[in-house]
Every structure is written in structure tokens, then in C-alpha cells.
Amino acid sequence: MSEMRTVAHAAVGLTLLATACGPVEPPPAPDLLITSVRVVDVQRGLTSPPSDLSVRAGRIQSIDPPGQGPPTDSATQVLDGDGLFAMPGLHDMHSHLWNRSQLADTYLQNGITSVRDMGGAQDNWATWQAEADSIPVPRALNAGWIVDGLQSVSFFFTEARSAEAARARVDELQGSGADFIKVYSRLTPEAFSAIATRARELGLGFSGHVPYAVPASRALREGMGSIEHFTGVALECSSRESDIRRRIEELLAPLQADSVDASLLSAPLQEAYRLERWEALDDYDPSECADLMQAFESGEVWVTPTLVVAGDGPEAKLSRVEPHLSSWPEWMHGMMRPQSSEPVLETPERIATLRQMFSELDALGVRWLAGSDAPNPGSAPGVGLHHELELLVDFGLTPLRALQAATLHAAQFEGRADESGSLTVGKDADIVLSTGDPLENITNTQSIQAVILRGRVVARP
Numbered sequence: 001m002s003e004m005r006t007v008a009h010a011a012v013g014l015t016l017l018a019t020a021c022g023p024v025e026p027p028p029a030p031d032l033l034i035t036s037v038r039v040v041d042v043q044r045g046l047t048s049p050p051s052d053l054s055v056r057a058g059r060i061q062s063i064d065p066p067g068q069g070p071p072t073d074s075a076t077q078v079l080d081g082d083g084l085f086a087m088p089g090l091h092d093m094h095s096h097l098w099n100r101s102q103l104a105d106t107y108l109q110n111g112i113t114s115v116r117d118m119g120g121a122q123d124n125w126a127t128w129q130a131e132a133d134s135i136p137v138p139r140a141l142n143a144g145w146i147v148d149g150l151q152s153v154s155f156f157f158t159e160a161r162s163a164e165a166a167r168a169r170v171d172e173l174q175g176s177g178a179d180f181i182k183v184y185s186r187l188t189p190e191a192f193s194a195i196a197t198r199a200r201e202l203g204l205g206f207s208g209h210v211p212y213a214v215p216a217s218r219a220l221r222e223g224m225g226s227i228e229h230f231t232g233v234a235l236e237c238s239s240r241e242s243d244i245r246r247r248i249e250e251l252l253a254p255l256q257a258d259s260v261d262a263s264l265l266s267a268p269l270q271e272a273y274r275l276e277r278w279e280a281l282d283d284y285d286p287s288e289c290a291d292l293m294q295a296f297e298s299g300e301v302w303v304t305p306t307l308v309v310a311g312d313g314p315e316a317k318l319s320r321v322e323p324h325l326s327s328w329p330e331w332m333h334g335m336m337r338p339q340s341s342e343p344v345l346e347t348p349e350r351i352a353t354l355r356q357m358f359s360e361l362d363a364l365g366v367r368w369l370a371g372s373d374a375p376n377p378g379s380a381p382g383v384g385l386h387h388e389l390e391l392l393v394d395f396g397l398t399p400l401r402a403l404q405a406a407t408l409h410a411a412q413f414e415g416r417a418d419e420s421g422s423l424t425v426g427k428d429a430d431i432v433l434s435t436g437d438p439l440e441n442i443t444n445t446q447s448i449q450a451v452i453l454r455g456r457v458v459a460r461p
Contacts, residue, residue: 029073030054037081042408045400055429058455089113089430091410092385094371096120104137108459110382111432114139119146119182120156136458143182144173150186163194170198181206196222217291226302234280237289248272278345281353299365306373307391313346314338317378324380338377370406399442429455
């Protein structure tokens with residue numbers, strides 16, 4: 001008997017069984033019905049014919065041909081989806097929640113229903129979580145303070161110079177409700193290993209910057225969840241790796257004192273950043289980092305490239321953020337606007353090498369996450385994630401794969417793939433309605449007509 005006939009016979013049997021047991025109760029009425037909408041399937045890379053999408057109790061109840069879904073009642077909110085496309089709510093996998101109230105609305109207006117806060121919201125975190133059930137705020141994973149090895153110029157860092165201090169910082173962050181640990185560039189190898197061990201003992205992940213003193217291959221062996229901004233990759237793959245690491249060590253050595261004048265911090269920290277992130281690209285050679293390339297081949301390495309802040313030059317960055325500066329307080333403008341006085345780090349030659357590195361890592365099976373790193377030069381909150389999706393496509397991903405980096409793959413990284421990341425029956429009803437198909441053109445993620453979070457319409461840009 002063919003598979004089709006077997007299915008048909010089974011359906012008849014179920015019908016007879018239902019009849020014998022009495023009338024079948026109709027499904028409960030949906031809280032929200034979106035009619036005649038085309039559903040974007042980010043798992044298969046397809047867009048459905050016009051369908052009725054029903055939502056109940058914050059989850060997707062059914063997706064049916066028009067007029068064939070659960071019956072509605074007077075309490076059902078109905079949205080006309082004719083001519084619209086439904087895609088999963090977007091995840092910004094590298095954000096900084098410094099201003100809770102304004103950022104929450106901005107993210108939602110841009111279709112971002114989940115954020116991974118990579119440091120900066122510790123004082124706001126309890127309030128953010130408490131308000132989630134009463135006012136619309138995106139779902140969020142919180143790192144709390146960023147753990148670094150030296151005194152910092154920023155207020156949202158916490159210091160861990162020794163292994164003992166590193167373990168204590170992890171305990172403190174876990175006790176204050178952090179969902180994971182954000183590590184930073186100036187940790188010693190001993191402190192980094194202590195964080196990795198203690199986080200693992202407590203069931204916490206850790207992600208962030210590969211420290212200057214730790215090879216990226218070692219960081220991955222110790223369990224680093226995601227590498228942000230390609231940190232450590234170009235350095236380990238540089239033919240001048242030893243020389244650059246020595247120069248960075250010399251720059252940071254004077255900052256090991258118990259107390260350093262804050263005015264003396266900026267110059268050496270900026271020079272260390274320039275060496276690791278940009279000068280290392282001048283001598284990039286993947287044959288120099290076989291261990292790291294082998295790790296990438298496993299298909300289990302996650303990278304958030306944040307191309308929006310490092311994938312092109314200052315003119316392109318300025319053109320992205322300039323139209324959005326008026327929406328933000330004056331004190332934030334300097335954070336988002338590239339400084340014209342700084343030497344141009346993103347030379348055409350380095351950007352070309354960055355593109356080469358991206359393509360090589362992609363071919364090895366790196367799993368990409370989409371993050372905006374906003375607010376930072378070239379990236380404004382909310383819209384920065386859409387610009388990142390455009391750059392992911394510009395660097396070689398298909399629109400589907402770029403969209404997956406902000407939906408399906410983001411949910412997989414978060415451990416929430418059973419609940420989020422795609423528009424599937426039973427999953428969270430975090431939905432963005434747009435006028436265009438993002439699988440056809442990734443810029444269609446920006447043609448937003450409505451945003452639905454936890455089954456409720458929370459934004460109509």
C-alpha cells in the first residue's frame with residue numbers, strides 16, 4: 001500500500017473514531033487573526049500562498065487556507081493581511097540596553113522582538129523584567145556588567161584581574177540575574193579560564209571579545225559561546241601574530257597599576273584595538289591558524305560579525321546614522337557618528353581582506369548571528385539591525401541566510417528554537433508584517449506595517 005493511501009486510510013479511521021465518541025469540540029477562538037497573509041518560512045526558504053494565521057494565548061494556533069481556520073468570536077482581533085508578508089520577529093544579537101524606556105519602543109518599532117544585551121543594562125534589568133508583562137518590551141537576554149581585566153573608561157564594566165576575582169565576578173553576575181557572561185579584551189588567560197570554568201559550573205554561557213592574550217582557538221576550546229566582531233580571528237591568522245601580541249602587551253602593561261588616571265587610558269586602549277582589529281588584517285594568512293580553521297570546520301562556532309560598525313568606511317557609516325540622530329539625545333550623537341578626526345582604520349584593502357575572511361569562514365561552516373552593536377559609530381538602535389542584514393547580504397549571504405541570522409539561528413543559539421525563530425504552530429507569536437518579501441530583497445525587513453509581540457499588536461510604524 002502506498003504511503004498516500006496509508007495516510008488516507010488512517011484519516012478515515014480517525015474520523016470514524018471521532019464520530020463514535022461523539023461530536024468534536026471546535027478549537028477555541030483565536031485572540032488574533034491575520035487574514036490572507038503570506039507567511040515567510042525561514043526554515044525552508046519559502047513564502048506561502050495567502051493564509052490565515054491564528055494566534056491564541058501568545059502562541060501561533062494555526063496557519064490555514066483563507067476561511068478555513070478556527071472560528072472567531074467577538075473578542076478576536078482581526079488584521080487584514082492582504083498584500084502583506086509575515087516573518088518572525090527579529091533578534092538583535094548584539095545590543096546595549098543603556099536607555100530602557102526609549103530603546104524598548106525603538107526596537108519594537110523596527111520589528112525587533114528579542115535582544116541580547118551585551119552589557120550596559122544591569123541597573124535597569126529588574127525593572128525591564130518586571131514590566132515585561134504590563135508594557136511592551138522585547139524579550140531579552142542580559143549580560144549585566146562586562147567582565148574585563150583592567151580599569152575601564154566606561155561605567156558598565158566590572159574588573160577581574162585574577163582568577164579568584166574572575167570567579168567572584170561570575171558569582172555576582174549570576175546572583176544578580178545575568179543570563180550569560182560577557183567577556184572582554186583585556187582579561188588575562190588565567191582570568192579567562194576561571195570565567196569559563198565557573199560559568200560552566202553554574203550553567204551559564206559566556207560570549208564576547210576574545211581577549212588579546214588568548215588565542216581564539218583556545219577560547220573556543222574553553223567553551224566560548226560566540227565570538228563578537230571577529231575579535232581574535234585576524235590576529236591568530238596574522239603572519240605577525242607574535243609581534244602584534246607583544247606590542248599590545250607593552251601598551252597595556254602600564255595600566256596594570258592599582259589606580260590609573262582615566263585620562264591616560266584612552267590612547268593605549270585605542271591603539272591596542274587598532275592593532276588587534278585592523279593592523280592584523282594587513283598580514284592575514286589562514287595558513288597561519290590551522291587550529292582555528294579546524295575549529296570553524298566543526299560547524300558549531302557562532303560569530304556575530306557586526307559588519308555595521310566594522311564592514312565599511314566612515315562615509316558609509318555616517319550616511320547610515322545621520323538620518324536617525326535627531327531621534328536621540330545629543331549626548332548619544334557622538335557615540336553613533338564616526339569621528340572625522342580619527343585615522344581611517346577601515347581602508348579599502350582591509351575591508352577587502354575582511355570580505356575574504358568572511359567568505360572563507362562561511363565556507364568552513366561558521367554560524368552567523370546578526371547584531372547591531374548599537375549605539376556605536378555607524379549603527380543606530382533599531383534600524384542598525386536592518387543595516388546589518390543588508391551588509392550580510394552584501395558580504396555574500398543570501399537574503400534567507402541573513403534573515404536566519406536574526407531569527408531561526410538566533411533562537412537556536414539562545415536555546416529557544418522550540419519556542420521562537422520561525423512562524424510555526426505552537427511557537428511564540430512574535431510576528432512582523434511587512435509590505436515586501438524579505439526572501440526576495442532583504443531591505444523588505446524595513447517595510448514594516450505592524451509588529452506583534454506575545455500575540456499582541458505592539459507597534460504600527
